[in-house]
Amino acid sequence: MLNATLFYIGCCFGSFLNQVALKNVLTINFQRSTCDSCSKQLTWYDLIPLFSYILYRRKCRYCNFPIAYSYLIAELICGALFILIFCIQQLQSIIIITTLILAYLYSLMDYYHLEINPTLFYLPNILLLVTVVSINGITETLHISFTFLLFIVLFSITKLLPNSLGGADIKIILSWSIFFEPSIILITLILSSGIGLCYSLLMTKTNTSPFIPFLTLGLLLALLLNK
Numbered sequence: 001m002l003n004a005t006l007f008y009i010g011c012c013f014g015s016f017l018n019q020v021a022l023k024n025v026l027t028i029n030f031q032r033s034t035c036d037s038c039s040k041q042l043t044w045y046d047l048i049p050l051f052s053y054i055l056y057r058r059k060c061r062y063c064n065f066p067i068a069y070s071y072l073i074a075e076l077i078c079g080a081l082f083i084l085i086f087c088i089q090q091l092q093s094i095i096i097i098t099t100l101i102l103a104y105l106y107s108l109m110d111y112y113h114l115e116i117n118p119t120l121f122y123l124p125n126i127l128l129l130v131t132v133v134s135i136n137g138i139t140e141t142l143h144i145s146f147t148f149l150l151f152i153v154l155f156s157i158t159k160l161l162p163n164s165l166g167g168a169d170i171k172i173i174l175s176w177s178i179f180f181e182p183s184i185i186l187i188t189l190i191l192s193s194g195i196g197l198c199y200s201l202l203m204t205k206t207n208t209s210p211f212i213p214f215l216t217l218g219l220l221l222a223l224l225l226n227k
């Protein structure tokens, strides 16, 4: 029952994050969503995560326009993510919960736009940093010197291999390195590079593909392994 509740709360979050990622801006909009095709304003029962999608058979109730699978997938993955976050023992940690939810949002943005909205990156991360510093102080929890070292390494990599890492990828890795143990960051980088490499070999894609989803998966796995 707990898992089902967690899963559904995750789906609701996924639905919200998917909308934010699609628009790629942080707008607090109190008006209800509209249909992408007929622009008709949707009622609350058109917007129940998961259920509305299944009930109306993946179509807009008014114009029968098919709703993209990505909406459902974004909700389902976030539901699964919430269960996994609960599996990681340090659930009490505001850092893990916030970082993973933000990482998921950035993965969706990277998938849709191949970029991250700067406001949606800096604002929540600075808020998280201020919160953590005000609770724990600077010395004990933060790994500033490791972040600095990592910055030099990643910066050198982009100079040597210009098409390897994007600016958003580096910003996200560095923001994680402040909060997590260096070992977790190193495992994350190894896992995400490995998974990304396998994906690009399997898909034989030559154009730019989003890397933040792989980084997020790498971090999730590293945290689960470290449990």
Ligand SMILES: [Zn+2]
Pocket (backbone or CB within 6 Å): 035, 036, 037, 038, 039, 040, 060, 061, 062, 063, 064, 065
């Ligand atoms: Zn419609």
